[in-house]
Amino acid sequence: IADEIHTITSTSGFDALLRAKKVFTYGMPFYAGWGLTKDKYKCERRTKKLSLEELVAGALIAYPRYINPKTKTLCEIEVCLDIMLNL
Numbered sequence: 001i002a003d004e005i006h007t008i009t010s011t012s013g014f015d016a017l018l019r020a021k022k023v024f025t026y027g028m029p030f031y032a033g034w035g036l037t038k039d040k041y042k043c044e045r046r047t048k049k050l051s052l053e054e055l056v057a058g059a060l061i062a063y064p065r066y067i068n069p070k071t072k073t074l075c076e077i078e079v080c081l082d083i084m085l086n087l
Helices: 012-018 052-062 077-085
Strands: 004-007 022-027
Touching: 004 012, 012 022, 012 052
Parallel strands: 004 022
Antiparallel strands: none
16 A cells, blocks of 8 residues: 555546545646645645545536436435435
8 A cells, every 4th residue: 555646647646646646747637736736837726725524525516417316316425325325
């Protein structure tokens, strides 16, 4: 098991953050530039520091659109989670 990960834009860096590992980025993935990673490049638009919880909420709850697999309509993440839990 690694203590750190070096990546360009892979989501493996996001996975490593979730596992409290050090992450070094050499590109500009969505999780870079928020103060959680060591970044080779700076994103001028990302001036706010985020907690890991804020990043996760933005990446998995606020930003994506979820579709109810039964009705094929847009829904909240909680609806999809409920469906998965009751499979």
